[in-house]
Amino acid sequence: MKFVAVTACPTGIAHTYMAAESLEQTAKANGDEILVETQGSAGSTPLKAEEIAGADAVILAADVAVQGKERFAGKPIVEASVKQAISGATGLFDQARAAAAAGPAPAAPALTTKVSANDKLGTKIRQWLMTGVSYLIPFVAAGGLLIALSFALGGYEIVNAPKVTDxxxxxxxxxxxxxxxxxxxxxxxxxxxxLAGFIAFAIADRPAIAPGFVGGAIAVTVGAGFLGGLAAGLLAGGVVTLLKRWKVPRSVAGIMPVVVYPLLGSAIVGILMYVVVGKPIAAATTGLTNWLNGLSGASALLLGALLGLMMAFDMGGPVNKAAYAFAVGGLTTGAEASLQIMAAVMAAGMVPPLALALASTVRKKLFTEAERENGRAAWLLGASFITEGAIPFAAADPLRVIPSIMLGSAVTGALSMSFGATLRAPHGGIFVLPLIGSPLLFVVALLAGVLVSTAAVIGLKQLRPAPSLVPA
Structure with a gap:
């Protein structure tokens, strides 16, 4: 059979391409044909209309809104997460065959979001937030690395330099x-x-972008910061969703999405953010900042350990992204504690792939040939702060791999916080080491976590070898 697919993850870095590769390999093993459009950070080459027309079914493996979903109207569609495509591609092809046998799907929904009407509220909120984060990350990477480079060239006093226009x-x-x-x-x-604009976009499509951006800008103005942006995005999406239920004459329906919804949505969200929502959230943000600045001793250790656990738990999934978004949000405050949190989060996120790369190198017999091959790639992924490099290992042996990497990441997060290592760049891994405060202690924390995770995963695999590795 012939299939087409789209893969997309919040970062557009690792999950997107790993899911595509898994689908391609499974199709080849099944004797099927598949063409995959990867909507990643490097951009994508859209599927051609004739390729879509010739497909028996469509597989959408995405954790964010799929761009151009309306192209697949009338085609049988199977929707799944990128993790399902990575670890359960065979099942997705079975679903796609069943969908193709059942006949064409109904017309694509109006919203260009992965959230369906049958999803639970918690699932919907997670998808909305992940869509916002996916559009946020390019700004984080560009801005953060430029700021880090400026500190490397001119020192931290560069913040007081006169405007370059003057x-x-x-x-x-x-x-x-x-x-x-x-x-x-x-x-x-x-x-x-x-962040606010594209959370609103995920909820209520393009008419909600302007209200979301306006609400986010007001959140910055009133000092509500990152938390204000989250609230503004959800608020704008909700307001526009309600406005879209307004029944209007056909003669004016055409101007509603481009004029009326953005206009009324921006006005309502702006008023609510200025008068009702913004000030309480600004107070909460100030309190959070003060609390972070006051962290020391056991409190800092516990926070670092918790962030480490979150970074390793789902290796690039929603929990990991929540910890990362928390750290990035703190960067905008410039507080010393926030810079320490960013360092702890990046170090902890590097531990899983590096630990599994090391374990598969020193105890090769405990790993399959495919895992050893993944281990060689995981060295670079881990060094680049791409936690997703651990996914192939976790998918094959979750009960032993996931607890092991969580333990090591918790150790690294706690040690990094206790050492006071700081980081102003939101990404880069070992390649931004010159931009890290207390770089040697940062490396010590990283190595400690890698060794703990390596020892744990080797110990657990020796205790009870995986079924595929037990001699016949």
């Missing part, structure tokens, strides 16, 4: 450092509006 010398390193900082700061200025 003073810039092309031959001055300090001027270039100031330029990098101010460009990065401009990119960071979009974080909260982008």
């Amino acid at each position: 003073q810039f010398a092309i031959g001055s390193l300090q001027s270039w450092a100031a330029l990098m900082f101010q460009v990065g700061a401009a990119a960071f200025g979009f974080l909260v509006p982008v």
Whole structure:
């Protein structure tokens, strides 16, 4: 049979391409044909109309809104998460065959979001938030790394440099450092509006983007920050959803999505954010910042351990992204404790792939050939802070791998916080080591967690070898 598929994850870095590869390999093993469109961070090559027309069914393996979903109207569609495509592709093809036998699907829904009407509220909220985070990450990476580069070139006092529009010398390193900082700061200025805008987009499609951006911008203005952006996005999506239920004459229906919904939505969300919602959230944000700045001793250790557990639990999934989003949100405050949290989160996220790469190298007999091959790739993935590199190991042996990597990541998070390592860049892994405060202690925390996870996974596998490895 012939299939087409789309894969997409919040970061668009690892899950997206691993899911595509799994689908392609499974199709080949089944004797089927499949063409996969990867909607990743590097962009995508859209499926051609004739390729979609010739397909028996469509597989959408995505944790965020699929772009151009309306192209598949009238085709049998199977929807799943990227993890299902990675670890259960055979089952997805069985579902796709059944869907093809059942006949064409009804017309695609109006909303370009993965959330369906039958999903539980918790599932819907998670998908909405993950869509917002997926559009946020390019701004985080660009702005954060530019700011980190500016500190490397000009030192931390570069924040006090005059505006480059007033003073810039092309031959001055300090001027270039100031330029990098101010460009990065401009990119960071979009974080909260982008988050709010695309959460609203996931809920109520394009008419909600403007109200979401407006609400996010107001959240920044009133000091509500990252939490205000989350609230503004959910609020804008809800408001526009209610407005879309308004029955209007056919003669004015055409202007509703481009004029009326954005206009009324922006006005309502703006008023609510300024008058009702913004100030309480701003107070909560200030309290959270003060609490983070006051963390020391056991409190900091516990927070670091908790963030480490979250980073390793689902390796790039919603729990991991919640910890990462918490750390990135703190970067906008510039507080010392927030920089320590960012360092702890990145170090803990690097532990799982590095530990499994090491374990599959030192005790090869405990791992299959496919796992050893994945282990060689996991070295680079771990060093680059791509936690998803551990997924193939966890999918094959979750009961032993997941507890092991959670233990090591918790150790690393706790040690990083206790050492006071700091990080202003939101990504980069070992490649931004020169930009890390207390880099040697950061490496010590990272190595400690890697060794703990390696020892744990080897110990558990020796205690009870996987069925596929038990001699006949």
